[in-house]
Amino acid sequence: MVDNNQLLRFTTAGSVDDGKSTLIGRLLYDSKSIFEDQLEAIENTSRKKGHEGVDLALFTDGLRDEREQGITIDVAYRYFTTPKRKFIIADTPGHIQYTRNMVTGASTANAAIILVDARHGVIEQTKRHAFIASLLQIPHIIVCINKMDLVDFDESVYHKITAQFEEFSSKLLVKDIRFIPISALLGDNVVNRSENMGWYQGAPLLHTLETLHISSDLNKVDARFPVQTVLRPQSETFRDYRGYAGRVSSGIFRVGDEVTVMPSGFTSTIKSLDTISGPLDEVIAPMSISMTLEDDIDVARGDMIVRSNNKPEAKQDLEVMLCWLNDSPASPRTKFTVKHTSNEQKAMIKEVIYKIDINTLRRRTDDVELGMNDICKVKLRTTKPLMVDSYRENRVTGSIILIDDRTNETVAAGMVV
Structure with a gap:
């Protein structure tokens, strides 16, 4: 059943020490997405460091160790599955000098989790991350107001921060913004509802992620096929084969479609659409294919094959x-x-x-x-x-x-x- 579930890609963003590592660790730990040997290793490390319980941040702290060794890390990806959905987390660093990495991590995301420290409220990094999410047209933003345990789970603090963010985000082009008060350290409203914040009537974070509507960001109307290379196999079987290989960027191509090669403007008709599994009558994005044309025209890497009635x-x-x-x-x-x-x-x-x-x-x-x-x-x-x-x-x-x-x-x- 899980294999047929939708996949949700989401990115985490926030300033330094807002609790991203702890939140990811809590999601993995409470959703039972940790292998036993991994959990045992983290428990041993936590004991050696003098922690009473499991240090959830250690599930991602290997990245910090690598950075201390001088290794540059752009974005760390984590994977987990629940009975309702599969997830890919793009964990981006919080330092301001690594803001650029959020562009990488968020470029394919369906949702963005922006963490705000309940003690500090909305700061410049919060605004920067929200603006980038808007710029990249991420359809869902979930603002997690973290460390509520450090402000005594005060409802007024939560409402003050939501008002700050709403004032700023009113200028952004984001369709869906949600707010959740959490304590990643204690687990309040992450996977399970919080007993300390009875005043919050919304769903916890994991339930929100499991029920978000995922709309495809692929353009299904405009057929675009950038040519990566020209295939001329040197074999008897394919002696006269001349195919144009690449990945369909968007839209649908069918055998018999009239197409134009840009920027030259030459036109032809699709003769065949070949894949590693064999020829097809129809291909869609983001399939990797080889396309052959009825006419022998000049096509090279960097050209784009499009339907003649719909050109970029x-x-x-x-x-x-x-x-x-x-x-x-x-x-x-x-x-x-x-x-x-x-x-x-x-x-x-x-x-x-x-x-x-x-x-x-x-x-x-x-x-x-x-x-x-x-x-x-x-x-x-x-x-x-x-x-x-x-x-x-x-x-x-x-x-x-x-x-x-x-x-x-x-x-x-x-x-x-």
Whole structure:
């Protein structure tokens, strides 16, 4: 039964010491998703450290040990299953210098859990994480007001923080925001209802996660197939085979569909759709396939095959919401490599239109230098056209990354406006 359940991907975010590791440990521990040998090892380590019970943070603290050894960790993934649903947790670091990692962890999430320390309320990191979740169009945000045990489970503290967050989030484009008062350390309202907060009438966190509606973020209307490579097998059986291999980004392709190769504009008809399991009459995103066409036309890596009656825009000038991920700053006229699906082109930041002030969400036009964690709207100019949709319509063909040619580091992630 579990194998047929829906999979929910969610990310955890919060400031330093807001209790993310403890919350994940509590979810795994109380939902009985820990193997016996893992639990025994954690219990032994907890005793050696002088803890009376199980230190739940140790379920993820291996990451901290790795970081102390100088190993860079971007996002840690945890997996667990309940009788109702399967889950993948993307655990992102809380330090402000690692905010960029939330972009990675949240990019495929169905929901975001944002932790708030009940003693501190809504702070800048809270606002930053909420804004990124909104920017990435995560449909559900669950605000967990943690460490309620340290404020005597005071209902007024809970309402004060929900009011703070609602005032800020009213400016965000998020469909569903929920608030849950919890104590990850003691387990209140995580898996089981809290006996200490009878005033809270909502569901605990796990029940909320199990019952969230998951809507597919794949665009099923716009058929997009970025070509990764051209297949020309050197064998007698496939001597005349010329297939275009890649992953369907969105939409549906069928044998016999009239398609256009972009940016060249050549048209043809789909001859076959081949997979590792054999040919199919129809393929959908995100399947990996090889497509053959009736006509022998020039197709190469970076081209995009689309249905002729539904084409994306081929643009060299793009307006993009950019999250700057690198320590080194950038400014207008800086040149990079832009990667979009399987297409790589040289690109230049023509103009920084505005930067977002995270605390107020106001647009700043007086500062055009991009620094670590900055979120801004820019104009990009590419050497050759990119076949793009807006990120709001298509997460795959509406997203880009910028790469520094000197260091080969990913310096920014962007969403096409």
